[in-house]
Amino acid sequence: MAGGTRELIVDLGERSYPIRIGAGLIAELGRMLTERKFPVKSPILLVTDSSVERLYAPGAEESLRASGFTVARAVVPSGEASKSLEMLDVLVEKALQAGLDRKSTVIALGGGVVGDLAGFAAASYMRGVKFVQIPTTILAHDSSVGGKVAVNHRLAKNIIGAFHQPEFVLFDLDTLASLPDREVRAGLSEVIKHGLIWNADFVAWCEENAERLLALDADALGYALYEGCRVKSIVVSRDERENDLRAILNLGHTIGHALEAVAGYGELLHGEAIAIGMVGAARLAGRFGYSAEIERTTERIFRKFGLPVRIPDHLATDRIMSAMLHDKKFSEGDMVFVVPTAIGSVEIRRDVPSAWVTDIVNGLREGN
């Protein structure tokens, strides 16, 4: 399988689309658009960020132009602050100046921020144009499946958005070589999450192949991204509009989001925060009488990937609890959590006593 390209179909009826994972795929971008009969007369907007632009935008544009397409480039500052209505305004201006019409395409080249912003621009420009994603981070494997696109409001994250499925997703493994080590680990945290909710064999495989994955071995990484995307796409295709099942994707996120909010965005990467959150959820499983093996395995695998499994001491329990209650609009008393029932399987519990959660947050301290 080494060097081979993998392809997966996200099954959403008439909105189904393929995810292609492999090396050197950016060079094939123009050809893929031609094969899929994207109209050459309609200009394309390539959206990227200031850290990715130099590395991959010229190659993507060259591939598009070689196939006869016209492409304009929009570069946003890298970082979460670019997920804003102000930046949407900038992209729309760029799209108008470049003459994008209703048959045009917006391509996102970058991580989750670029994907979310460019995706919302694609969803709303002329009430919706085509969208293609080229994720350049491991973490973005998660946001590239499911069609959730959004920008932030200063009072809330991801609050203004749409469901807008891409035409296809290209995961060029070569782009991952430039990722900082800490982002590699944090990205793999979401990959492992997909194993923990759905596929015990894949969890075992990740643990066995930790060194290869951390060394960015192309074949191991290609398989891990494929499997992560596959699990997410199964869940999403059964619940496109996020009514019920999709909630299981939030394993580790209730505590994780609270940690991010209290730490201030940036101190803990998202993947790090949810690793700690998944250990917390595994402890909840123990409270509900499920096997203690769940917690042992969860903690062991995250340690193996060099991810944090304890809450930094300076994040006070009462602030974490209040962030959680506010985030999820929990009333006093019971809380809702995704709780593992075994490795590879979870359930939604709406009867989690908030006192248990306080205990677990207190217990998950460095040194414990």
Add this chain to the structure above:
Amino acid sequence: MAGGTRELIVDLGERSYPIRIGAGLIAELGRMLTERKFPVKSPILLVTDSSVERLYAPGAEESLRASGFTVARAVVPSGEASKSLEMLDVLVEKALQAGLDRKSTVIALGGGVVGDLAGFAAASYMRGVKFVQIPTTILAHDSSVGGKVAVNHRLAKNIIGAFHQPEFVLFDLDTLASLPDREVRAGLSEVIKHGLIWNADFVAWCEENAERLLALDADALGYALYEGCRVKSIVVSRDERENDLRAILNLGHTIGHALEAVAGYGELLHGEAIAIGMVGAARLAGRFGYSAEIERTTERIFRKFGLPVRIPDHLATDRIMSAMLHDKKFSEGDMVFVVPTAIGSVEIRRDVPSAWVTDIVNGLREGN
């Protein structure tokens, strides 16, 4: 039928919704939400504008509260400038402060501007919440069918938006009593347009009942709005995403939009500009060999409604032509127009020589 409430279903499969037209309907708003099982626990955002607020917002809120709903009010300045991303930001802030959740509803109480802005807020807040429209202008009968919602960018109108169908539309005829006479006439221009593209009998009925309509006779107006909405809903239900048929709704709009753009928005009301545009389209019909009766009837009916049928002399032909070419991205040579083939029937022509259009614009001068 006098005083009776009319109801029409816009047939869009699982997104179908009713339009209710009658007197005193705002007082029934809360009861309608209860009947339709809108959750009382989820707060409602009522969006209105500075000219409508005082007149109808208290009644709408009283009706909602009497049925147990919690409602917050957001008031935007009246006028096209409120269709902006800045105002979307304000509405989202208001929605967050009022605690709107995924099961909440945004209600638009006002004309087309409020409907478009509040509709886009409903489409994008938390990636989509429920939307209810209470149009308070005749013109808004048009925008209340079809689910097109949007805000403007300073470089282009309606360029950032979505297709988001309302749960229902309430047309309370009492709210039309406060409309200035000029807006009544301009609103009826779109109503007549729906007759011209689809229903010759309705055109004849409008002509016979012009005095009653202009006097805002409730039964005549109720019927005219019903028929206008019915024609639009037939067209929209056959082409929800605006792929082909829906283009016939643009009768009179190619010239009309150009006149609005050249005059500067405000000098000519939209309904006035398209009345002139429909006379122009009727002249094109003559060029294509269709009956001269089309032009005579079109011009006669708009004169009867006190609407303009000639282009103001200070709007230069070359500026109108260049606005048209730019708006529709026509290349030199042939242009695309909706052309009547008889009263009550139109076709899309892609072979309209631009020289004909120049002639017609030159000929449609005051004094001619």
